[in-house]
């Protein structure tokens with residue numbers, strides 16, 4: 354399919370899907386950029402900021418596709434929507450820890466590793482499926498993103514496995530982070546209310562199939578590092594795909610749009 | 622030069638003479654080559670300060686990474702701060718090699734930073750309260766850095782010269798990114814132009830300070846002169862400052878901005894810029910950790926160092942297996 358051959362119902366479903374994926378990358382990239390200068394060592398600061406930059410680039414690609422579908426300029430999409438118009442999963446908007454990125458940040462590296470690793474695995478599954486998307490511009494974007502995503506996945510996997518099999522303190526902190534992320538990670542694994550239309554048009558695989566791939570992977574990974582499998586990933590704080598969000602998103606968006614919103618009409 | 626096996630049998634004076642002959646002939650010194658202790662210490666001082674300044678230098682821009690006012694600008698500033706961290710990493714590795722024979726490691730560099738013993742560049746102690754500051758930093762601070770670093774591209778110490786080659790190539794992109802922000806704001810709304818002018822006013826004295834004081838007399842510090850003798854650097858602080866003026870003052874004026882110094886002018890007779898000098902006692906205060914943001918930014922690094930202690934321990938434990 355191309356832009357011209359989409360039926361209205363398909364187009365609406367495609368737009369929903371693009372918001373979900375664009376917002377996931379946009380918000381998690383923001384949380385990553387807050388870590389700048391605070392990572393465990395300088396080499397990691399370099400690597401992590403590169404990953405965050407790539408993810409911002411991926412969000413940008415999805416927003417451009419939305420722009421092409423008549424959703425307005427990508428910059429307005431990124432900077433001027435209200436929190437209830439965002440479709441990212443709730444766990445991705447959560448703050449990195451107490452404090453702010455400029456003042457007294459008490460950020461939790463275990464949470465960063467777990468959240469990013471879990472997300473990278475899902476993103477890989479999603480991209481594998483999108484390569485065969487019926488919407489050709491999306492399939493093309495996915496192929497572009499995959500070349501970078503492969504490295505992100507490796508990066509977080511190394512961190513995850515290392516810390517999960519190291520000192521008792523590290524294992525304790527990592528398990529606490531796994532438990533925390535598990536409570537809401539179900540929100541990443543869903544396609545939201547337009548799920549049936551999204552799947553029917555073959556934009557992406559069925560969410561149940563992709564979810565199974567993710568849980569299979571984690572049953573194996575957790576076994577490998579000697580941790581218990583916590584059962585079905587949950588969605589305790591609601592579904593971000595429905596526009597349900599926490600105050601953490603509000604705070605993120607007001608930072609992200611602070612300058613742009615002062616004058617969206619001018620050149621910056 | 623044929624010294625070969627007998628080199629170790631030379632007296633200290635002969636080794637020193639041999640070393641000076643090499644650098645005077647334009648040869649590069651490599652990490653495992655013999656070098657006078659003083660040369661090693663000068664390099665450690667210079668390179669660890671440079672490296673840590675790159676790292677601390679990412680912090681004034683940190684605030685503006687998420688706040689950058691478009692997706693394009695967000696991507697560009699993310700790329701820039703990532704480069705700066707990369708420069709820091711590259712330079713600390715060069716410093717670490719030099720420190721190894723003294724039994725010191727990166728841990729010592731970080732400790733020296735936290736204790737205030739290792740200083741970082743004056744500009745990175747300052748406030749950056751608006752997006753205009755992010756533009757001025759990338760355009761003029763990086764522009765100043767290009768001028769002072771290009772001079773050392775031919776440094777007698779090979780690993781430093783090679784690191785600088787890569788760094789300078791990237792700095793050019795940073796300055797272009799800065800210039801592009803500045804141009805957009807200069808051509809924008811009256812509020813944007815005002816924001817830009819305010820940022821220039823805030824940064825001007827820091828930019829004068831960037832190159833350091835005019836001569837040893839003012840600070841009692843002769844490191845710059847020593848580094849010239851060792852061919853680590855080739856120009857004086859004032860040479861560099863004048864070069865900066867010549868390159869940037871006409872550009873600043875052509876944008877319709879005002880330099881906050883009404884005495885500044887080019888003197889045809891001496892072929893030098895006349896300008897109001899910085900307050901060097903203030904400079905001393907700033908680099909000693911008493912600038913407006915010194916302690917906040919050090920606090921960010923100290924805090925993360927402490928919060929991530931368990932990660933370093935976990936990695937060390939994995940290595941030990």
Ligand SMILES: [Fe+2]
Nearest residue numbers: 675704705708
């Ligand atoms: Fe740099």
Ligand SMILES: [Fe+2]
Nearest residue numbers: 705763792795
């Ligand atoms: Fe730079």
